[in-house]
Amino acid sequence: MRHIxxxxxxxxxxxxxxxxxxxxxxxxxxxxxSVAPIEDPxxxxxxxxxxxxxxxxxxxTKQLNKLVEVIKVSDLNxxxxxxxxxxxxxxxxxxxxxxxxxxxxxxxxGHIIDVTEKSYTIELTGASDKLDSFLENIPKGxxxxxxxxxxxxxxxxxxxxxx
Amino acid sequence: MQISGAQIIVQSLxxxxxxxxxxxxxxxxxxxxDAIYQLHKFEHILTRHEQAAVHAADxxxxxxxxxxxxxxxxxxxxxxxxxxxxxxYSDSIPLVVISGQVGSPLIGTDAFQxxxxxxxxxxxxxxxxxxxxxxxxxxxxxxxxxxxxxxRPGPVVVDVAKDVTQTMAKFSYPQxxxxxxxxxxxxxxxxxxxxxxxxxxxxxxxxLVYFGGGVVLGNATQELRxxxxxxxxxxxxxxxxxxxxxxxxxxxxxxxxxxxxxxANLAMQKADVVLAIGARFDDRVVSSPEKFLNSPKxxxxxxxxxxxISKRVKADVPIVGDVKNVLTEMLSIWQxxxxxxxxxxxxxxxxxxxxxRVQDCLRLPETDDKELILPQFVIQTLAKITNNExxxxxxxxQHQMFTAQYYPFKEPRQWLNSGGLGTMGVGLPxxxxxxxxxxxxxxxxxxxxxxxxxxxxxxLSTCSQYKLPVKILCLNNGYLGMVRQWQExxxxxxxxxTYFESLPDFVKIAEAYGHVGMRITKASDVEGALREAIALxxxxxFMDFVTDRKQxxxxxxxxGKGLDEMVLPIHMRDxxx
Numbered sequence: 001m002r003h004i005x006x007x008x009x010x011x012x013x014x015x016x017x018x019x020x021x022x023x024x025x026x027x028x029x030x031x032x033x034s035v036a037p038i039e040d041p042x043x044x045x046x047x048x049x050x051x052x053x054x055x056x057x058x059x060x061t062k063q064l065n066k067l068v069e070v071i072k073v074s075d076l077n078x079x080x081x082x083x084x085x086x087x088x089x090x091x092x093x094x095x096x097x098x099x100x101x102x103x104x105x106x107x108x109x110g111h112i113i114d115v116t117e118k119s120y121t122i123e124l125t126g127a128s129d130k131l132d133s134f135l136e137n138i139p140k141g142x143x144x145x146x147x148x149x150x151x152x153x154x155x156x157x158x159x160x161x162x163x
Numbered sequence: 164m165q166i167s168g169a170q171i172i173v174q175s176l177x178x179x180x181x182x183x184x185x186x187x188x189x190x191x192x193x194x195x196x197d198a199i200y201q202l203h204k205f206e207h208i209l210t211r212h213e214q215a216a217v218h219a220a221d222x223x224x225x226x227x228x229x230x231x232x233x234x235x236x237x238x239x240x241x242x243x244x245x246x247x248x249x250x251x252y253s254d255s256i257p258l259v260v261i262s263g264q265v266g267s268p269l270i271g272t273d274a275f276q277x278x279x280x281x282x283x284x285x286x287x288x289x290x291x292x293x294x295x296x297x298x299x300x301x302x303x304x305x306x307x308x309x310x311x312x313x314x315r316p317g318p319v320v321v322d323v324a325k326d327v328t329q330t331m332a333k334f335s336y337p338q339x340x341x342x343x344x345x346x347x348x349x350x351x352x353x354x355x356x357x358x359x360x361x362x363x364x365x366x367x368x369x370x371l372v373y374f375g376g377g378v379v380l381g382n383a384t385q386e387l388r389x390x391x392x393x394x395x396x397x398x399x400x401x402x403x404x405x406x407x408x409x410x411x412x413x414x415x416x417x418x419x420x421x422x423x424x425x426x427a428n429l430a431m432q433k434a435d436v437v438l439a440i441g442a443r444f445d446d447r448v449v450s451s452p453e454k455f456l457n458s459p460k461x462x463x464x465x466x467x468x469x470x471x472i473s474k475r476v477k478a479d480v481p482i483v484g485d486v487k488n489v490l491t492e493m494l495s496i497w498q499x500x501x502x503x504x505x506x507x508x509x510x511x512x513x514x515x516x517x518x519x520r521v522q523d524c525l526r527l528p529e530t531d532d533k534e535l536i537l538p539q540f541v542i543q544t545l546a547k548i549t550n551n552e553x554x555x556x557x558x559x560x561q562h563q564m565f566t567a568q569y570y571p572f573k574e575p576r577q578w579l580n581s582g583g584l585g586t587m588g589v590g591l592p593x594x595x596x597x598x599x600x601x602x603x604x605x606x607x608x609x610x611x612x613x614x615x616x617x618x619x620x621x622x623l624s625t626c627s628q629y630k631l632p633v634k635i636l637c638l639n640n641g642y643l644g645m646v647r648q649w650q651e652x653x654x655x656x657x658x659x660x661t662y663f664e665s666l667p668d669f670v671k672i673a674e675a676y677g678h679v680g681m682r683i684t685k686a687s688d689v690e691g692a693l694r695e696a697i698a699l700x701x702x703x704x705f706m707d708f709v710t711d712r713k714q715x716x717x718x719x720x721x722x723g724k725g726l727d728e729m730v731l732p733i734h735m736r737d738x739x740x
Contacts (some may be wrong), residue, residue, distance in 0.1 A: 010345055014281060014293075025286045055473075062470035068290040068310060071345040163344065 002031070003057050004049055004076040004083060004153040008161055010069040011037050011044040018067050019046060028052060028060055032085070032128070032150030043071070045161070047083075047152045049128070074161050076153045083153040087131045088113075090121045090145040091138060101138070108134045119144060127151070168297050169194035169328040170202065172261065175304040177204035178336040181232050183223060183599055184208070185216040189236025190276055191263025194328035208599070208629060211621040213240050215592040217247020218619070221256050221318075222556065222589075222596025225579045228382060230257045230311050231596070237263045238276030241322075242283065246586060249287035251318040253583025254403060255380055257311040258318035259304070266326040267295045280322040289317030295324045297332040305337045314348030315468040316380055348467060352484030357492055360438070360463040360480045361502055367436035367461075368508040369515075370396045373419065376403030376582065377441015377466060379575040383487035384408075387440065390494050395509065397516055399427040401442050402567055403582040410571030411551065416516065417525075420448040421720050422564045425524035425735070428718065428726040430516055432458060439464040441486045444476040445583075452476050454725030465489045522735055524718055525568055529734070530711065534685040538562060538638040538710045542569035544690050545608060545636065548697070554597050554607045556580060558590035558615030561644035564716040566610045588618030594633040595626060606634065606697060613639040613666055613707075623676035626703050634696050635705045637669060640712045648715045652730075653722075673705035684709045 009015050016035055023030050028050060035046040052060065057075060064073045076083075093101050098120075105112060105122050108130065114121035124131055128151050135143065155161070166174070172195055176184065185208045188196045199207050210216040213235045220231030231251075235244045241262045251258045265274040281293045290310050292303050300323070307319040364370055378387050384407050391398050391414050398408055399419040408415045417424035419431050431437065431449075437460055442448070449455045452475050464471075464478035465486055472481040482489055496502075527539055542565050545553070551571045556579040557563040563580055572578045579597055581589045594609035601607070616637055626633065638644075643661040650658050670680030679702045683692045689708070696704035717732040 017282070018285060021285055055477075059470065059474060062472075066468065066470055068343065068346045 001053065002049065002051055004047060004081065004151060005061070005064070006074045006076055006153055006161055007046040007048065007064060007070060008072040008163070009044055009046065009067075010071070011042055012069060015044065015069040016046065018069065019048075019064065022063055022067065023050070023060075026060075026063065028056065032148070034150040034152050043163075047150065049151050071163060072161055074155070076155060079159060080156040081153050082156060083127050083151045084125050085128045085131055085151045086149045087124045088121060088147045089124065089135070089143060090119055092118060092142045092144055093120050094118055097139075097142060101142070104134070104137055110134070164333070165331040166334050167194065167198065167328065168300055168323070168330050168332065169198035171297070171300050171332065171334050172304065172323070172328065173198045173202045173204050174334055175301050175336055176232060177202075179230070179304075179308050181205050183220075184232045184234050185210055185219040185223070185596070186234030187213050187216055187236065187240060189240045189263065191237035191265060191325045192234060192328070194325065195234065195261075195263070208595070208625065210592065210625050212619065213243035214246050214588065215619050215622045215625070217244045217258070217260060218250065218589045218592035219596035220260075221247060221251040221258055222579050222593035223600045224251075224256050224258055225593075226554065226576055226597040226600035228576065230259055230308055233258065233260045235260065235262050236276065237265055237280070238278045241278055241280040245284060245287065248284055248318045248320065250581050250584045250586040250589060252287045252289070254376060254581065255316050256318065257316035259307045259311050260318060260320045262320060262322045263328075264293065264322045264324045267324040268326070270295070270324065280320060284320045287318070288320050291320035291322065293322045293324070294327055297327050297330040300327060300332075301334060301336050302341060306341050306343060309340055309343070310346065314346075349483050350467070350485040350488055352465065352482045352489035352492060354492070356480055356482045357489065357496065360482060361493060361496055361500070363461055363463060363480060364436055364438060365502045365504060367504065369433060369435045369512045370394070370438070370504070370509075371430050371434035371436070372396055372398035372438045372440060373401075373431060373442055374398060374404045374407055374440040375401035375442025377486050378404055378407040381441060381467070381486040383441070383490055384575045386487050386490035386494070390490050393494060394497070394504070397430055397513070399423070399431055401445065401448055401582070402580070404442065405567060406572035406575045406577045409573045411573065416520070418567050419726070420445075421450065422568065422716050422718065423720070423726070424568070425522055425718055425729065425731065426516055426519040428720065428729055429519050432726040433515075434460055436461045436463065439466075439478070440490070441466060443471040443474065446475070449476060449726070450720055451723050451725055454728075457725065524732055524735060526732070526734055528714070528732065534687060536683065536686050536689060536708055536710045538565050538640070538708070538714055539569050540686060541636060541638060541689055541708050541710070542566050542610065545693060546570045548690065548693055549606070549608070553577070554579070554601065554605055556590050556593035556597060556607065556609045558611040559585045559587045560612045560615055561648065561714070561716050562610050562612045562615075562638040564645070565638070568716070587615040590615055591619050591622045591626075591633070591635065594635070595622065595631050598631050598633055609633055609635045611635060611637050612644060613637055613641065613663060613669070614643045616669075620672065623673065623678060623703070623705075627677040630701070632699070632701050632703050635703070637705065637707050638710050639666070639669070639707050640710045640714070641666065642712060644714075645716070651715070669705055669707040673703070678703040678705055680705045680707065682707045682709065
């Protein structure tokens with residue numbers, strides 16, 4: 001099952017590689033990962049999307065908590081949460097494709113952030129599966145380049161991950 | 164006053180009351196070695212290989228309960244240390260390893276003797292640091308010791324850039340523990356869980372205590388003994404827990420697992436409530452969790468490391484905390500609430516256990532040639548003449564298992580070996596570290612094999628330099644015995660690369676290093692030779708016992724088998740119950 005893990009950790013060089021190394025050393029997979037410092041610049045928050053059964057997630061969470069620089073780990077799936085991912089996608093747009101892609105971009109609430117004679121670059125945000133769905137609707141062969149940030153997630157309402 | 168980074172390191176180690184540093188000099192740590200020379204704050208033991216330095220420091224920690232310290236240079240010095248670090252990591256041994264790093268301006272340039280030590284050691288340390296700022300040096304060493312010994316102990320690497328050792332700064336060592344906000348081990352068990360555990364345990368018909376190295380590391384031996392005695396329940400030990408419960412006590416059923424005793428393995432399999440204490444259901448203990456859980460049982464699991472709980476076998480009642488605290492709490496509640504078992508059911512359980520025990524699964528095998536030396540017999544004899552009280556280290560292989568089976572350890576920290584990683588070559592450096600940990604006052608015996616000893620045989624030189632009169636018992640069967648045992652069982656006797664055709668003359672090797680060598684070829688000479696070796700108080704004695712080539716370690720639980728599916732020793736095979 002797909003899980004989103006939110007990790008609060010020291011903003012120190014090497015901390016991120018410990019987390020990543022833990023996944024590879026224990027044969028767990030990372031589907032996506034995003035990380036940046038938060039309002040307290042001594043801390044970073046990382047969101048990891050992984051696919052594993054409940055026992056494996058329990059073990060991953062415990063192992064993450066064992067890392068000296070990790071302060072808190074939360075499995076967002078345990079209650080309600082929102083997630084967003086940013087994607088930039090460059091699409092070949094010649095002739096009739098230009099209107100078609102523009103319409104599709106509007107449906108998905110994308111922004112065209114760069115235009116040339118032959119291409120659009122579209123900025124899209126949303127849950128990861130929404131971005132997947134957008135890409136599925138672009139005719140094959142038109143996608144020139146995609147770049148995605150990986151999901152960032154946060155608990156709904158009062159649920160807070162803080163020291 | 165300002166002092167150099169190198170002096171800060173030496174002064175910091177001294178502030179931690181370090182008695183011995185095991186190490187090997189090199190370019191990146193020259194400054195530190197100069198400070199050691201000038202300041203004289205502790206004794207430095209120069210091993211002949213960095214791997215042995217870390218093993219010796221690890222043994223010092225195992226034997227004394229303090230933090231072991233090793234010092235190695237950058238590049239190859241650091242990589243040589245890795246096996247030692249990984250060994251300590253697998254057995255949760257508190258260790259601080261200081262490694263030199265090339266100067267900060269050179270880091271990342273593939274400089275001479277440069278390796279990314281923080282990166283290369285990451286998977287096998289509890290934590291590690293790279294120090295490139297002299298102002299961080301003392302506090303980092305403080306943190307390293309704190310992390311190494313607290314919570315679940317483990318090795319910590321402090322990688323220090325060479326220029327830091329040469330820079331001058333003001334020195335002050337933190338007196339109090341440094342607060343590390345992201346590191347706060349849980350020491351007290353949850354009281355609700357403890358009560359639940361007691362309730363579950365008291366309802367048991369076939370209760371069993373299964374303990375491991377965590378009891379030794381947590382200095383909880385007395386608490387374990389009180390608990391087991393008060394409840395009058397059977398207990399079994401992992402390889403790492405041996406000695407935590409005295410082997411000559413009635414409650415103790417022996418080691419369990421792959422080469423565990425018949426009674427220990429059956430008790431573990433048939434128990435209805437298992438109280439696991441500082442043990443982790445390692446695959447050498449429970450090779451098949453499914454088969455283990457075949458017979459209905461409840462599991463209570465106490466461990467300081469939450470990730471050890473429900474990793475291989477799901478716990479019904481997990482208790483995270485220091486075993487010493489939790490056991491004290493449990494016993495006090497048990498006594499206060501006057502909880503007890505149904506006397507009759509416990510009696511029945513003990514009766515069953517005694518029926519298993521009389522099978523005497525460790526009885527020595529019969530041989531046609533009475534003068535053939537059985538490796539088991541050597542260990543038995545050692546136990547007899549040392550009154551089960553010796554400090555014994557072992558390497559890894561059949562001889563290790565024979566020692567675990569046939570030496571009835573009485574006390575914790577009496578038995579030192581590489582359990583988790585199973586590192587061949589630890590035996591001799593472990594004997595060195597243990598001997599020093601006991602202030603050169605106790606006899607230390609290293610049980611090894613002709614394969615293992617050759618992995619760190621150069622340390623005979625260190626022993627001669629520092630006059631470490633350890634006694635080496637080489638159970639020499641001319642084979643990598645444990646590998647051959649597996650080849651016999653799983654590979655139809657195809658002895659691929661296990662037969663040693665060019666063994667050295669160990670007697671001559673011992674003599675070449677300035678020690679005493681003995682070769683023992685007859686069973687009737689075993690006891691005399693051991694006594695003679697022990698009498699040579701100030702000399703290292705290398706005893707090369709030429710043993711029966713065909714002995715295998717039994718009982719044995721094969722790969723993927725249940726604990727009740729042991730391959731039994733020959734004398735039990737006909738009338739197996």
